[in-house]
Amino acid sequence: MPRHKPHALTFDVFGTVVDWRTPVIREGEILTRSRKAPEVDWERFADSWRAGYPVAMDRVRKGEIPWTNLDALHRQILNGLLPEFGIHGLTEADLDHLNRVWHRLDPWPDSVEGLERLRRRFTVATLSNGNVSLLVELSKHGGLTWDCVLSAELARHYKPDREVYEMAASYLGLEPRQVMMVAAHKKDLLAAQSVGFQTAYVHRPGEKGPYGKEEGGGNFDVSAHDFLDLAAKLG
């Protein structure tokens, strides 16, 4: 049990609530099968797309480029990957559809039920770098229900900037200590902790694929195997 019962839980989404890697690979394979794309190492493609994300965000965080939402950053990274992977000739509609694979990611097997249980006792919100429309479509796609969709877009800052966590507590009408950040990523939790949030680390060993390294826990209020375990541990 944590020090004191939080009033709200805010969730990182990519990797924590949904699996991004499997769906990106799957949709790439569909492009190959439909002959819109050549044979591509879609696992490496997915990992490269994801690896471009912190780099692109940091350009926004450092003020090198003006505020750009995640859909637009994903598209910029995708545009760079196409020649690298020898993918040519996709129409604008194909590219837009591919870029929106991030709106069609699948929840981890425990996510829907775990969130439902948690939602009976807590206010349950997203707190993701994904833009609002991405989070809304992703949630409808996966059958995820939130009390509130909070996004870095509302603060025009990306996590781990403190403004994102402060924005969330403020809109929820709570003190930071009344909010618990839930994530599979240490960096996110450490930043939330530095603002005064409680923290819950959730293991997602599958996030980075069979050879990916899990980040491992740290000095957090709760550590859970999945959302069902988290619900049990929060009583």
Next chain:
Amino acid sequence: MPRHKPHALTFDVFGTVVDWRTPVIREGEILTRSRKAPEVDWERFADSWRAGYPVAMDRVRKGEIPWTNLDALHRQILNGLLPEFGIHGLTEADLDHLNRVWHRLDPWPDSVEGLERLRRRFTVATLSNGNVSLLVELSKHGGLTWDCVLSAELARHYKPDREVYEMAASYLGLEPRQVMMVAAHKKDLLAAQSVGFQTAYVHRPGEKGPYGKEEGGGNFDVSAHDFLDLAAKLG
């Protein structure tokens, strides 16, 4: 049926989704019975509290006072009503609890089921002058589920300022014509229409009490008796 199927529906909340008048009167009567307040005409009190709301908002809209959220405006109005109604001696905790009656309003009888039905086919969001935390608590209280909680607070403008509707379409990633504003109030719908939203008028004859006048419809895309009727009319 409207001109073309909207992608998202945005809902006015006070009066349209929930009944504000009955719960405010009821909680006032509880104060009288517990002897924390004298005999008060709680109907007139409720109507006066509500009547203060557009006046207070207009001060923000005209820039006479800086951005102030609805909880704080409600409290300012309440502070003014107490001496007028001869209510003295409430503690700060009592006053805060009373002010938060707006977080404990009850849905109209068709609201929960109507929204559930609509949510199967559309993205369903609030678009209210209530602050985010108010809308979140109100929704949990009443069992209302949204795909997204959008509030004037996110635009730091109050409806009917166009910035509020533009903010909603933008965060939903939609063109204004893909969004339908749903409200029991003409002013709200006319403002949404002027930004390019589709509009649905919902009759809520009980909103202003037995002697209150309903606003009446206008030239809107849909006119419905309640949310079940709205769901039927939107196919």
